[in-house]
Amino acid sequence: MENKEARIKVKTKPINRRYAKWGYIFALPFIVLYLIFTFVPMGNSLYYAFCYVRHYIGYAEPKLLSQEGYPWYQNFKEVFTAASFWDSVKNTFKFSIGQIIPEWILAFWLAVMMTDRRLKFKGRKILKSIFVFPKLLAGSTVGSLLTSFLLMFFGSFAFKLYMASMIDGFGFEFEDFEYLTSMPFFIIIVSIFMHFGITFIYAVVGITSVPVEVFEAAEMDGANRLQTFFHVTIPCMRPVMLFITILSVVDCLGMSDIPAIFGYSSDRENLTLQSYIQMQAGQCLDRASVGCIVLLFLCAVISGIFYFAFFRDKDEEALRKMRRKEKREMARARGEAS
Amino acid sequence: MSENQLSRSFVKKTDLALKIITYIVSIGITALVIAPFVTLISGDIIDPAMKAARSESTLSFREAIDLVLRYTPLPGAFKNSMIISGISTVSCVYVSAITAYSLVAYEWKFRRIFNKFIIIVMMIPSNITIIGYYQLVWKFHLANKLCMVIFPAITAPLAVYFMKLYLEATFSKDILESARMDGAGEIRIFNKIILPLMKPALATQAIFIFLDSWTEYVIPGIVLVKDEKRPLSIMAMMFSGLAADMFEDPAIAALIIGSLTIFLVLPPIVLFAFLSKDIVEGVQLGSVKY
Numbered sequence: 001m002e003n004k005e006a007r008i009k010v011k012t013k014p015i016n017r018r019y020a021k022w023g024y025i026f027a028l029p030f031i032v033l034y035l036i037f038t039f040v041p042m043g044n045s046l047y048y049a050f051c052y053v054r055h056y057i058g059y060a061e062p063k064l065l066s067q068e069g070y071p072w073y074q075n076f077k078e079v080f081t082a083a084s085f086w087d088s089v090k091n092t093f094k095f096s097i098g099q100i101i102p103e104w105i106l107a108f109w110l111a112v113m114m115t116d117r118r119l120k121f122k123g124r125k126i127l128k129s130i131f132v133f134p135k136l137l138a139g140s141t142v143g144s145l146l147t148s149f150l151l152m153f154f155g156s157f158a159f160k161l162y163m164a165s166m167i168d169g170f171g172f173e174f175e176d177f178e179y180l181t182s183m184p185f186f187i188i189i190v191s192i193f194m195h196f197g198i199t200f201i202y203a204v205v206g207i208t209s210v211p212v213e214v215f216e217a218a219e220m221d222g223a224n225r226l227q228t229f230f231h232v233t234i235p236c237m238r239p240v241m242l243f244i245t246i247l248s249v250v251d252c253l254g255m256s257d258i259p260a261i262f263g264y265s266s267d268r269e270n271l272t273l274q275s276y277i278q279m280q281a282g283q284c285l286d287r288a289s290v291g292c293i294v295l296l297f298l299c300a301v302i303s304g305i306f307y308f309a310f311f312r313d314k315d316e317e318a319l320r321k322m323r324r325k326e327k328r329e330m331a332r333a334r335g336e337a338s
Numbered sequence: 339m340s341e342n343q344l345s346r347s348f349v350k351k352t353d354l355a356l357k358i359i360t361y362i363v364s365i366g367i368t369a370l371v372i373a374p375f376v377t378l379i380s381g382d383i384i385d386p387a388m389k390a391a392r393s394e395s396t397l398s399f400r401e402a403i404d405l406v407l408r409y410t411p412l413p414g415a416f417k418n419s420m421i422i423s424g425i426s427t428v429s430c431v432y433v434s435a436i437t438a439y440s441l442v443a444y445e446w447k448f449r450r451i452f453n454k455f456i457i458i459v460m461m462i463p464s465n466i467t468i469i470g471y472y473q474l475v476w477k478f479h480l481a482n483k484l485c486m487v488i489f490p491a492i493t494a495p496l497a498v499y500f501m502k503l504y505l506e507a508t509f510s511k512d513i514l515e516s517a518r519m520d521g522a523g524e525i526r527i528f529n530k531i532i533l534p535l536m537k538p539a540l541a542t543q544a545i546f547i548f549l550d551s552w553t554e555y556v557i558p559g560i561v562l563v564k565d566e567k568r569p570l571s572i573m574a575m576m577f578s579g580l581a582a583d584m585f586e587d588p589a590i591a592a593l594i595i596g597s598l599t600i601f602l603v604l605p606p607i608v609l610f611a612f613l614s615k616d617i618v619e620g621v622q623l624g625s626v627k628y
Contacts, residue, residue, distance in 0.1 A: 019444060019524070020444055020445055020446040020447070021446075022440070022444055022524045023440045023441075023443075023444030023445070023446030023449065024440075024446055025440075026436045026437065026439060026440035026444070026528070027437055027440040027441070027446075027452060029433050029436070029437075030433055030434075030436075030437040030493055030498065031452075033433070033489060033492050033493045034459070034493040034495075036489075037467075037471075037489045037490040037492075037493065038459075038462075038464075038467055038490065038493060040470070040474065041467040041468075041469075041470035041471035041474055041490075042462070042466060042467045042470060043470065044469070044470025044471075044473060044474060045466055045467060045468070045469040045470035045471075046466075046470075047470075048469060048470070106363075110360065110363065110364060113356060113357075113360040114360065114364075118353055119353055119356060119357045119360070121357065121360060121361075123364075125614070125615070127364050127368065128614070128617070129610065129614050130367070130368050130371055130372075131367065131371075132610070133371050134371060135549065136549060136603075136606045136607055136610055137603055193370070196367075198546070201542075201617065204619065205542075205617075205618045205619065208619045209507070239503050240503065242457075243496065243499060243500060243503070246460050246461055246496070247496065249461075250461065250463045253463065254463045254464075254465050274465060277465070281468075281469060285469055288469055289469055292465075292466040292469065295463060295465070295466055296462065296463070296466055299461050299462065299463050300461055300462075303460075303461040304461070307457075
């Protein structure tokens, strides 16, 4: 059996190699366009962090900091000593964590329930369109109308709780609901509402991609729903999970449009890293570049942690390592024989 | 025996409870989405200016559109937006599909490295290129050209990754071999066989790519500064700032912005209505082989 497979492999190899050039040809447009229109501008942005650019430079070349008589880390020093920068990083993390955790719980719970064979839930396709609807309207006047309606809804809810605390009906204190009317809470709620549909769609894609037999086997062995989800569904949809994670992390860290609805004030309650970059870009492009480096660094570190902790296929990695070792040994044996 | 029956009825009860809770939660979310439109129609509107618009102004929808047409370059802006979003969506989907195909179907030397590269660049947020892009565009005198907005939107690593997952699940080498046997060229095979095969993945990505480029305002804002080149998203944003000053009656201003918004909102919804039935489902996407 093994011999036969090996023979087939040897036979087909030249054919595959003859067609290999098409692999290069088909990948070429992406590589060229990506290098020109993303990598070069990115390098340019990052290069600005070491330049002196205090106003719009237009066609002129920016000068390095050392040419202006500053040390090379001058911009980093200025940004890292600014209180507004640290506030923006803190806010970004606060909003991201506050958004991702409830959003994922809600989206995955709904997706699991709607795809469960035993529940026979109906109307998933219509609900999918409805959940993604706020995202379709985002960025328009209707989108902001939607946002303001949501704000009003939660605002009146919080107001009722206020009233309850005023008459001291249930023993609540006034301060207990302070956070319900605060701006960060509203921002998180609206972000969840806007982004939740996308996570839901991809969660359904991931869960329906797991073969039914696996679920049946888990059910046969007496696993309950929670166990099935954590030990069967999540490991089986690992590649789609990576996709969802990166989508969420990049969107959350780069969030600026929803905080911008509330307008920026001096107490910097809704200043995110992205809005810090946008504000700095108006006057000091070099500081905005430092912000870009920090944003890139955070995205890379957080996505990298997720990738190496959860989504890397450790078994396959080990298998590949073993195969490589075997091949090397075989080559060595062959070399000795000849 | 009786114990078994007992546990089965218990399972049924919890199933029913779970089902009911799921229905309640999803209907609640639906209500939150739909409620603003209901209030919009019934006339009980949050914005006092809009509320006044209903009671006092005699402006019909047609007149509002006429006013919009008189004061804004709406047809031109709509056309620009359509060109930018249409071309960038189609070419982005096509380039992503062909890149994913090259990763799955052919055994070239740097395939594994390129695969790793795609996963790494997925993590780069698109916003950080903007500052550098701004300078490049102005340095090479390429401002006010629509293609400079389209090119950066064509490459989307996330779309490539998703299509690769889909293709790995559905593609088999036998199709390729038999098509080659019949004498089809490689490009022809991709266009005639692989693209129809990938239709669900293409539809899923096309919706979100179109949405992104339709509502995008940062890159068009720095590249397109001439009035006749501006896309709809920027034009609407600028006009809604201006309208409050242009029209003394806030009700009329609100009405005009509202009727302008319809043009901004409609195309993504129409596209979604066409493509939503094709969204990927039930394919063994990159699932663990067993």
